Structures are given as C-alpha cells and as structure tokens.
Amino acid sequence: MYCRNCGNEVSEKAIMCVACGTPPLAGNRYCPNCKAETSPDAGICIRCGVGLINTSNHSEFDWLTTLLLCLFLGTFGIHRFYTKSIGIGIVQLLTLGGCGLWTLIDFIMIVVGNFRDGNGKVVVNKQRA
Ligand SMILES: [Zn+2]
Ligand SMILES: [Zn+2]
Structure with missing residues (x-):
C-alpha cells in the first residue's frame, strides 16, 4: 500500500512511513491502494473506488x-x-x-x-x- 501522506510505498504492517515519518494512514493526500491523489475529505478514491475512511478524520x-x-x-x-x-x-x-x-x-x-x-x-x- 501507499503512504497517504507522501505516496511512498509502504508495507501493509508498517506503523510509520520511512519517507515522511508519519503513520501511513494518517495522511489524506494519496489513495493507499492506487496512489492517486485524493482530496482531503474524500470518502472513497475516485480512481479505484477504495474506501478512504481512516484515522485522518x-x-x-x-x-x-x-x-x-x-x-x-x-x-x-x-x-x-x-x-x-x-x-x-x-x-x-x-x-x-x-x-x-x-x-x-x-x-x-x-x-x-x-x-x-x-x-x-x-x-x-x-x-x-
Ligand atoms: Zn509517507
Ligand atoms: Zn485509489
């Protein structure tokens, strides 16, 4: 999956992104599934349709x-x-x-x-x- 903050590829179990140092799901800029850029309050990714409900809210x-x-x-x-x-x-x-x-x-x-x-x-x- 991808870091939601910086789009860097991270392991599913990663608790912290090695590139930006934040929890991978704490960001709101990238889809964790396809790395598409997402709007901060988007509920789902408009490219792949994956749910973006996460800890960012x-x-x-x-x-x-x-x-x-x-x-x-x-x-x-x-x-x-x-x-x-x-x-x-x-x-x-x-x-x-x-x-x-x-x-x-x-x-x-x-x-x-x-x-x-x-x-x-x-x-x-x-x-x-
Ligand atoms: Zn990151
Ligand atoms: Zn996506």
Whole structure:
C-alpha cells in the first residue's frame, strides 16, 4: 500500500512511513491502494473506488480524557477547551454548560463517538476502534 501522506510505498504492517515519518494512514493526500491523489475529505478514491475512511478524520485528542473532563468539568466547558473548541468553551463556561443541558448533549456525543474537536475531527475511542 501507499503512504497517504507522501505516496511512498509502504508495507501493509508498517506503523510509520520511512519517507515522511508519519503513520501511513494518517495522511489524506494519496489513495493507499492506487496512489492517486485524493482530496482531503474524500470518502472513497475516485480512481479505484477504495474506501478512504481512516484515522485522518480522527482527532488527536484522547477520547477518555475528553469524556472524563466532560463528566466532571463539563459545565465549565473544560472538555471544549481541551479539544481546542475555545469559542464554544467560553460560551459553555459563561452559561454553565447551557445549564448542564449542552454538557449532557456533548457527553452523549462523546460516548457514541460523534463529538468533534476544534478542528472538526471526531474524537474516537481508539481502544475500541
Ligand atoms: Zn509517507
Ligand atoms: Zn485509489
């Protein structure tokens, strides 16, 4: 397969691309199957049709940390600050998590794996994924 970041050919089991030093599936520029260039948010490769669902849309923030912060400090928006959603964090801080309701919704989103960080990436439970 090919490194999704630089297009270099890497082994199926490689955890890191020798050419660019990132995990082969962490990039979003090349198809891992046919090396065609892909758009960053493409779901499938337009040349070979292979699915491009990978870790590139997964947040680098830790799922469990986000969950615990939301559970214990969510009314202050701390989980939002942690995941770099600073603007929303400030609003939640000022409104005490939308009187707790917003925090509850965020908590559910985190649990079901639908919570997005400030970069629009999904915070996922990597142990389970
Ligand atoms: Zn690479
Ligand atoms: Zn392809």
